[in-house]
Amino acid sequence: MSAIPNIDLNLLKLFAVLYETGSVTQTAQRLHMSQSACSHALTRLRERLNDELFVRVNNQMLATNYAHRLADEVLPALKVISQGLSESKDFNPNDNHHFTIAATDYTAWCLKPFLSNLLKRFTNVSVQVIQLEQRLPTLALKELKLDIVCGFAHKKEKSESLEQLTWFEGKYVTLGCHQHALEDKLTMQTFLTRPHVLIAPWNEERGIVDKTLAQQKKSRRIILSTPHMLSAPICIQNTDWLLTMPAKYAVEIAPRLGLTLHTPPLTIPNYHVKLYWYRTRHHDPKLQWFIEQFRDFHDLA
Numbered sequence: 001m002s003a004i005p006n007i008d009l010n011l012l013k014l015f016a017v018l019y020e021t022g023s024v025t026q027t028a029q030r031l032h033m034s035q036s037a038c039s040h041a042l043t044r045l046r047e048r049l050n051d052e053l054f055v056r057v058n059n060q061m062l063a064t065n066y067a068h069r070l071a072d073e074v075l076p077a078l079k080v081i082s083q084g085l086s087e088s089k090d091f092n093p094n095d096n097h098h099f100t101i102a103a104t105d106y107t108a109w110c111l112k113p114f115l116s117n118l119l120k121r122f123t124n125v126s127v128q129v130i131q132l133e134q135r136l137p138t139l140a141l142k143e144l145k146l147d148i149v150c151g152f153a154h155k156k157e158k159s160e161s162l163e164q165l166t167w168f169e170g171k172y173v174t175l176g177c178h179q180h181a182l183e184d185k186l187t188m189q190t191f192l193t194r195p196h197v198l199i200a201p202w203n204e205e206r207g208i209v210d211k212t213l214a215q216q217k218k219s220r221r222i223i224l225s226t227p228h229m230l231s232a233p234i235c236i237q238n239t240d241w242l243l244t245m246p247a248k249y250a251v252e253i254a255p256r257l258g259l260t261l262h263t264p265p266l267t268i269p270n271y272h273v274k275l276y277w278y279r280t281r282h283h284d285p286k287l288q289w290f291i292e293q294f295r296d297f298h299d300l301a
Contacts, residue, residue, distance in 0.1 A: 011045040014038065015053070016078050019071050022060045076143040091285035096124045099290060102132040102140070103150040104201045106229040106249060107273055110167075111150055114297050134202055138162060141278040147287060149276040154208050154269045163282055165275040165291065167298065172209075172271075173247040174262045175233055175254055180240040186262040188218075195223035197235050197243045203227060209244050212268050233257050246271065 018027045028038035046053055049070070054061035063071065103111060108129050115127055132151060138161055140146045150167075157164075174191070176182045182190060198207050205225075206214075213219055223241060226232055233253050236243050244264055254261050275294065281287050 007048055008044075011041060011048070012074055012078060014041050015045060015067075015070070016075055018042065018054060018061060019063055019067065019075070022054075022062065024061060076145075079144045091289055093122055093289060094124055096126075097122075097286060098126045098128070099147045100128045100130065100145070101148045101150060102130050102137060102146050104132050104152075104229065105231075106201075106246065107132070107150040107152065109230060109249065110273060114294060117297055118293055132201070136162065136276065138278075141276070142280075147277065148290070150273070151276060152271045152273045154271055159279075161279055162276050163279050164277075165294075167273045167275060169270050169272050170246050170248050172244050172264060172268045173250050174264045175236060175243045175245065175250055175259045176262060177236055177239055177241075178258050178260050179238060182260065182262055186265050188265040191242065191265050192218060192220055194221075194240055194242045196220050197232055197241055198222045198225040199227070199229045199232050199243075199245060200225050201227050201229070208268060208271070209264070209266075212266055216266070233259060244268070 014027060014031060017030050018024065021027055021030070024038050024042070025035055028035045031038065033041075042054070049066075051066040052064055053067045053070075054063055056062075101111070111129070115129075119125060119127065130146075132149060135151055135153075136159075137146060137149060138159075141149065141162065174186060176194075196209075198210075200207060203225075210220065210222075224235055226235065229245060229249065230253075232243055232245060233250070234257065235241070236259065237257055247261075250259075250261060253259075275291065277287060277291075
């Protein structure tokens with residue numbers, strides 16, 4: 001292991017707050033110290049790191065290039081340290097707590113009833129749902145930029161770094177527009193003849209339907225690809241296009257848009273919606289409280 005630099009952790013805390021606020025005055029207030037003491041501490045940090053770190057421009061402290069590089073390494077590390085220390089404290093759900101969840105538009109839609117219930121019961125809890133930009137953002141979970149990922153998979157998976165909770169299993173259906181009527185039993189010939197819309201949450205070129213067709217040495221014609229599942233059904237209105245998507249959402253949206261539901265003419269593996277979190281946080285009382293609330297809600301649903 002490389003030698004750990006001998007530096008006062010309090011100086012790094014000061015660096016983190018000053019980097020965030022850009023103000024010596026606000027930094028001193030947040031750290032409960034005098035402005036003079038804050039300035040002296042900044043001087044010691046500058047001497048220790050041999051860089052000016054922050055330059056005053058128009059009454060604001062702007063970070064140097066070195067400070068930006070340092071922040072990329074120091075801020076995630078300080079967050080991990082803070083998280084580790086907080087785990088030793090008793091968890092009180094009535095305190096202020098914030099959770100960051102990454103989800104696709106579809107899994108966020110699935111989460112809505114649970115989150116509505118949770119936020120009504122615990123008014124000091126807040127939740128930010130952000131776009132899930134890759135299927136498993138392991139690094140973001142590790143660096144505590146995310147608390148939970150709500151994603152999906154089509155097969156069993158093992159991970160040395162992630163814990164997972166399977167929420168539910170779902171099947172796929174194929175949607176068509178009633179103006180371009182399909183036979184009661186959708187045939188493979190019609191399925192391959194009609195143009196298709198592909199739902200690609202991470203901008204992939206092929207989906208589970210295409211992979212399943214490829215195993216039969218078949219392919220379909222994709223005329224449109226979109227990352228947005230919730231709005232995809234609108235795309236096939238008044239067209240002869242087909243859309244294969246999770247039945248859970250399709251059965252709700254199809255009647256509103258005048259679309260018809262059909263069983264796909266091939267056996268598509270069911271999808272599994274899951275919650276993922278980083279394994280090192282398995283005993284984090286805040287995270288475990290959230291997961292237990294989730295389990296309880298869906299056990300009663």
